[in-house]
Amino acid sequence: DAGVIQSPRHEVTEMGQEVTLRCKPISGHDYLFWYRQTMMRGLELLIYFNNNVPIDDSGMPEDRFSAKMPNASFSTLKIQPSEPRDSAVYFCASSSGGLRETQYFGPGTRLLVL
Amino acid sequence: GQQLNQSPQSMFIQEGEDVSMNCTSSSIFNTWLWYKQDPGEGPVLLIALYKAGELTSNGRLTAQFGITRKDSFLNISASIPSDVGIYFCAGQENTGNQFYFGTGTSLTVIP
Numbered sequence: 012d013a014g015v016i017q018s019p020r021h022e023v024t025e026m027g028q029e030v031t032l033r034c035k036p037i038s039g040h041d042y043l044f045w046y047r048q049t050m051m052r053g054l055e056l057l058i059y060f061n062n063n064v065p066i067d068d069s070g071m072p073e074d075r076f077s078a079k080m081p082n083a084s085f086s087t088l089k090i091q092p093s094e095p096r097d098s099a100v101y102f103c104a105s106s107s108g109g110l111r112e113t114q115y116f117g118p119g120t121r122l123l124v125l
Numbered sequence: 126g127q128q129l130n131q132s133p134q135s136m137f138i139q140e141g142e143d144v145s146m147n148c149t150s151s152s153i154f155n156t157w158l159w160y161k162q163d164p165g166e167g168p169v170l171l172i173a174l175y176k177a178g179e180l181t182s183n184g185r186l187t188a189q190f191g192i193t194r195k196d197s198f199l200n201i202s203a204s205i206p207s208d209v210g211i212y213f214c215a216g217q218e219n220t221g222n223q224f225y226f227g228t229g230t231s232l233t234v235i236p
């Protein structure tokens with residue numbers, strides 16, 4: 012079975028530009044999570060969905076960040092406008108059956124905002 | 126948000142040695158997880174713990190859910206070069222749904 016798929020794997024953009032990160036969860040998983048990883052702050056949960064509905068977005072840093080899940084097989088995380096401090100690795104993860112179940116992580120998108 | 130404290134921050138050991146690391150929180154957790162992250166990859170779940178005092182093994186890895194429910198431990202026996210990576214703990218509080226992640230322990234195994 013294919014794991015969690017993320018695209019792009021790497022993104023370099025200039026400050027002020029819009030960035031869209033994409034995620035395809037594992038088929039059949041009803042939870043989807045977006046994380047951000049930096050050296051300074053470690054791994055942080057940004058937002059998670061259950062059955063395509065956002066449940067907790069308290070980790071989203073500010074209004075420049077938005078996430079959508081239009082269907083069970085696709086989610087996006089958008090940053091508009093991007094800033095240099097948004098540079099990080101963004102991970103998508105999915106799980107089935109609830110928050111205590113194993114979360115399977117994608118390979119991540121490495122974002123660099125110049 | 127809460128951040129779990131992991132110790133040590135980094136370790137350099139000889140192949141064949143045993144490894145111990147721990148994770149502490151300021152609040153009580155009802156779930157502890159241990160992940161390993163290889164360079165350029167996402168974290169992979171190693172062990173999940175759900176009860177205080179629980180001791181669970183996965184091959185050469187053994188993890189324990191601390192009795193106080195505010196800590197957890199991971200041991201790796203007879204380390205090998207492929208054990209290299211960053212190990213993260215993660216925990217979930219009783220009353221909350223969010224998982225909090227530790228700061229990570231970077232492990233280097235010298236052949």
